[in-house]
Amino acid sequence: MVKEQVKRVARDAGATAGRIADHPWFERVARAGFVANGLVHIILGCTAVWVAVGGKGDTEQSGAIKVLAQQPFGLVLLWLCLLGTALLALWNLFNAFFGTASLKAGGSADPREQEGRRRWKDFLKALGQAAAYAAVAAAFVGFVRGDASDSGRAASQASTTLASAPGGQVLLWLAGALLGVVGLVFCVNGVRRKWKDELRRPSSPAVASALTVCGVAGYFGKGITLAAVGVLAAVAAARGDSQDSTGVDGALKSMRELPMGVPLLVAVGLGLALYGVFLVLRSRYDTMK
Structure with missing residues (x-):
């Protein structure tokens, strides 16, 4: 009973x-959640571009x-x-x-x-x-x-906590590798435009074109950022220094030190900003299914 x-x-x-x-x-x-996350990405992307050209800012x-x-x-x-x-x-x-x-x-x-x-x-x-x-x-x-x-400090502390656990260095490397794979998936989805299956087609050709451009470029910017964070975590695990894993801020600012790093960081920053615009547009056209 x-x-x-x-x-x-x-x-x-x-x-x-x-x-x-x-x-x-x-x-x-x-749907307001898409707008909120979009605003965060737009600001983050603009800050990354500003840092790339010599300014200061927290790219987190x-x-x-x-x-x-x-x-x-x-x-x-x-x-x-x-x-x-x-x-x-x-x-x-x-x-x-x-x-x-x-x-x-x-x-x-x-x-x-x-x-x-x-x-x-x-x-x-x-x-x-x-x-x-x-x-x-x-x-x-x-x-x-x-x-x-601070997100970067929190990421470093989380990496240190994970690395101090039994087998932690291996777990940190696996987490970095997984994040790198997720970043690669974002890039592939940007090229294949898989996200179009989840959106209603706008009636305006101009909006449809903007959605496509922001989606492709945005997914690339987001994917490269995630992959960079994953690589930084994997390298930190391989070196045995988990504090080198400093999240998005550390990953983006590390790009600037690479050969052709300034144009690369500008491109990634613009991609993140466009991903934010894509999310704002998505709030209107996502099928929510």
Whole structure:
């Protein structure tokens, strides 16, 4: 009897969560998360270009959020960005377990079948996006509370903690290699324009062209940045000095020291800024499925 009641409560809760995940207003307000993340990338990209030509700046997520906080009505802007990214993270989480990306939906979820592999891919992608936007929301939380931490220092501390664990140097190298692969996937998706499958086609040819240019260039800029962070982490693990893994800021500023490093960093910075513009446009044209 109790077991049946528990099953019924769980079933009702799942049905309610499914209705929430599919509710059009939940989808609409969650789109603000794309805009918030886009603003962060635009500021980050512009700062990288400024650093490339000899200026000073913090090419980290925390540095970009600090710039937002310094604008008129900065606290209000931070709260809006926090709510947007948190809701988008929650929407992806609901979508993974109760929405179109759920493994509980109709059809086969057997990974040995093509449909099953596609559904597992959609499920894991939704979880990954939920985690990514939750991390961005967490960064905004720190600034709203007034106890924000430096992203680069946090990355270095996390690397040191990981490296000090049993087999930590190997784990740090694997984490760097994985991040490098993710960066490569971003670049490949930029060339193949896989993201077009997730967007509605704009009715305006000019907007459609802008979306394509920003998507291709933006995915490249984002991919190269992620790959650079991964390479820096892998090199730090190989040298046995985890403090060399300093996140995005360290990776971007290391590019400047390479041969042809200034034009490379300018190109990557422009790519990151265009990726931010792409995210802002995506808030309007993403199918949210």
